[in-house]
Amino acid sequence: MTILLQVADSALAVASAAGSNPKEGISYLQLIMMGGLIMLPILLLSLISFYIFIERFLYIKNNAQPDKGLLSIVKEKVQTGKTSEALRLCENSSLPVARMLEKAIIRLGSSIRDIESAMENVAAVEVSKMEKNMGLLVGIAAVAPMLGFLGTVFGMIHTFQDIAANDNISIGVISGGIYQKMITSSAGLIVGIIAHIFYTILNSMIEKNVTTLELQAIDFLDILHKPVYEDQKA
Numbered sequence: 001m002t003i004l005l006q007v008a009d010s011a012l013a014v015a016s017a018a019g020s021n022p023k024e025g026i027s028y029l030q031l032i033m034m035g036g037l038i039m040l041p042i043l044l045l046s047l048i049s050f051y052i053f054i055e056r057f058l059y060i061k062n063n064a065q066p067d068k069g070l071l072s073i074v075k076e077k078v079q080t081g082k083t084s085e086a087l088r089l090c091e092n093s094s095l096p097v098a099r100m101l102e103k104a105i106i107r108l109g110s111s112i113r114d115i116e117s118a119m120e121n122v123a124a125v126e127v128s129k130m131e132k133n134m135g136l137l138v139g140i141a142a143v144a145p146m147l148g149f150l151g152t153v154f155g156m157i158h159t160f161q162d163i164a165a166n167d168n169i170s171i172g173v174i175s176g177g178i179y180q181k182m183i184t185s186s187a188g189l190i191v192g193i194i195a196h197i198f199y200t201i202l203n204s205m206i207e208k209n210v211t212t213l214e215l216q217a218i219d220f221l222d223i224l225h226k227p228v229y230e231d232q233k234a
Contacts, residue, residue, distance in 0.1 A: 038151030046191045053198040096126040141195040148188020155181020
């Protein structure tokens with residue numbers, strides 16, 4: 001009972017001291033510094049994730065622009081036998097659908113299955129371009145929390161080494177060490193969560209683009225079941 005009372009008195013003393021001398025005004029930079037060297041790779045991972053997200057977001061959004069009637073015009077040109085004009089329109093466009101239609105027009109005269117397969121291959125290449133560096137976001141989402149936890153473990157080891165060396169088991173020493181080293185776990189979790197959110201947003205945009213490409217391919221293939229006349233050669 002005496003030991004329990006002493007522990008309670010020690011806890012009250014620490015709480016009283018914390019209340020009379022609160023650590024106010026601690027900046028984010030100070031918190032990062034308190035986290036130790038392990039914060040450097042965590043911060044680096046956060047910068048990489050932001051860079052990947054912004055770069056991929058802009059790329060995917062640019063490739064998701066409306067075709068501005070390109071598909072309808074190309075279909076009309078192909079149906080009237082003006083395949084050379086249709087091909088030229090596709091070559092002058094930078095949209096994924098244009099590259100897919102260009103490959104289909106080049107293959108006109110082959111079986112529908114061959115044309116469809118060629119369009120699928122082009123679409124797969126376009127999707128692969130959109131997914132560039134997406135795997136890094138997945139890796140960051142997994143690695144950042146583990147780095148944070150590793151920093152906390154190292155910090156706890158260091159704290160208990162200090163306790164063993166100084167023969168001091170006061171609550172203030174223990175809580176102070178844990179408080180500082182839990183910062184790395186928090187930072188790692190934050191970076192991991194942000195990276196996962198970034199990946200989810202980008203993946204949703206890519207899936208939307210894939211659906212659009214599939215619908216455009218189906219729309220174009222429908223006209224191949226009708227008679228197609230080649231350009232008249234002079």
